[in-house]
Amino acid sequence: MSRTERLGRLGGLAVVAAAATPFVSLWVLQMNAARDPLTARARLDMAIWMAVFATPWMLAAWLLWRALWRQAGARLSGMDGPGWLLAAAAATLPADRRDWGAAMAAELAQVPDRRERWRFAAGCARAAVLPPGGSRAAVGVAGALAVAATAATVPATGAALPAGRVFAPALVGLLGGLATLAVARSRRPGGAGPGSAVAGLALAGVAACVAATTYYLAEHPSYHRLRPPGIAVSLPPVTAVVLAVALAGCLWLALRPPRWLLGDRHARRFGIAMAVVLVAGFVLASRRELRESTLDVGMMDYLFLALPVVLLAGSAAAAAGRSFRSGLWACAWATVLGAPPLVAAWLAEALRWHQQRGQLLLDGEGGLGLDANLVGANLGDAIWWTLVVLALWALPLGVLGAAAGSARARRRRAREQAVLDQPVPGSWGGGGGPRSRRL
C-alpha cells in the first residue's frame, strides 16, 4: 500500500471518528445526567437514536474526506507539517492573490532545515490569512466605526429595547468586525462577489430575521413557561449570541464567499432554489396545517419531511453539475441563504398560530383555553430548531445526496464513453477500430 493510500485511509478513519465524537459524548453525558439509574434497554434505545443521527454525519465526513483525498491526496501526502500549514493558509487567500500562495509554497520547497521550514511556513501563513488589502487608513476607519457602532448600540438598546441588550451589540459588533476584515483583505472595494441574486436574497433574509426578532423582543420579551411553571426570557443570552453569530456568518458567506464557493454557477442556482423551496414550503405547510389539521402536532413533521427535499436537491445539483462538489456547494448555499428567512418565516407564522389556536408553532403546545402567553417561546424554538435541522440533518443528507448524484453522473459519462469507444463497422481504416474522440 502506498503512502498516499495509507494516509488516505488513516485520515478517513480520523474524520469518521471526529464526526462520531460529539454524538458519543452526548450519549455519555445523558447517561451520567440521568437522575434515576437507567435500564440496559433505555441505554440501548438512546444509543440507537444517537446512531441514527450520527450515521449521516459519519458517512458525510467520510465522503468529504474521500473527495478531498482523490483530488489532492497525492500532493498532500508528500507534504510535511509546514507544507500542510501553508497549504491550509493559502486556501484562504482571495482569488486575486492565489499566485502568492503558490509562490510561498514553491519557496518553502527550497528551505531544507526543518526548524527553518516551520518558521518560514508560519510567517507565510500569517501573510496568507491576512494579506495586505485596503489602505491602512480605510481599515482604521472601518475598525473605528465598528467599535463606535457597537459601543453606541449598548446604551441605545438598553434604553429602547432592553430584551435585546445582548443580541443587538453582538450582531453589530460581529458585522462591524467582519466589515473591517473585508476591508483589510480586499484590494478593491467590492471585489469578486456571488451576484446580485445571492446578495439580495441574503440581505433580505437577514433583514427579515432581524426585524422579526426585534418585534418579538419588543412585544414578547418573556413568556409563561409551562414546565416548570414560571416566567422565562424569550431570548436568553446564549441563544442571542448564537443567532447573532449565525446571521453574521450567513451574511459574510453570502456577500464575501470564499473562492471555492464562488466558481460553480449550477450550485448557486440550485442553492437559491433549495432555499426558496424550503422557506416557501414551510409557510405553505403552516397555512395548510392551520386550515385543515385538527391534531395538535405543530410543524415538527415538516422539519422531518423537508429533509428528503435536501437529499434530492443535493443529488440533482451534483448530477446537473456532473460533480460531487456541485451538490455540496448547492447544499452550502441553501443553508446560508435559507436559514435567516426560515427563522423569520417561523416567527411570522408563529404569530398566526398564536392568534388562531393559542399554540406554539413547533409542537402545538398550549391552546386557546390555556391562560398563558406562550408567544415568546417561539423565538428560541425558531432559532434552535432551524439551526439544528439545517446543520444537524440537512447538511449531511445533502452531502449524501451530492455523492449519489455525482455517482450517477459518473456512470452516465462512462456509458457515453463506452458508446463512443465501440467499433464502428465500415469506418475509416476498415477494421472498425475505436473512435479516437474522448469525452
Add this chain to the structure above:
Amino acid sequence: MTWARRPSAQTTAIVLALAEAPATWRYGYELCQQLDLKAGSVYPILMRLADRGLLETAWESEAPAGGRPPRHLYRLTGPGRVLAGELAAAPPASAKPVRAAGGVGRRPRPEGA
C-alpha cells in the same frame, strides 16, 4: 506611482535590497535571509509593491532540479527603481533595525525570467 508617506523601515530595506542589482530576479526566501526578516513581513510588502506597480513578478522558466516547483521571482520596475533612488537619497528613518541590504546574504543568482 509614489508613496503617500515614507515607507516603513522593512519596506525601505526590501526596496534597497532589490535595487542593488535591479536587473536580477530575486526570491522571497532569499530576501528574508538577506534582511533577517520574517516571511510574514516580507510577503505582504512584496504584494503591496506589486499592487502599486513598483515590483515586477515572474515565474522561474526552467523547473528547478529535484522536482521542486518553479519559484516566483521579483525585481523592481522603472517606478520602483525611481523610488529606490529617492529612498537611498533620503535620510534614514528611525525604526526597528533591519539588517542592511547587501550586508549579509547571498548574491542574487542571475537566473532567467
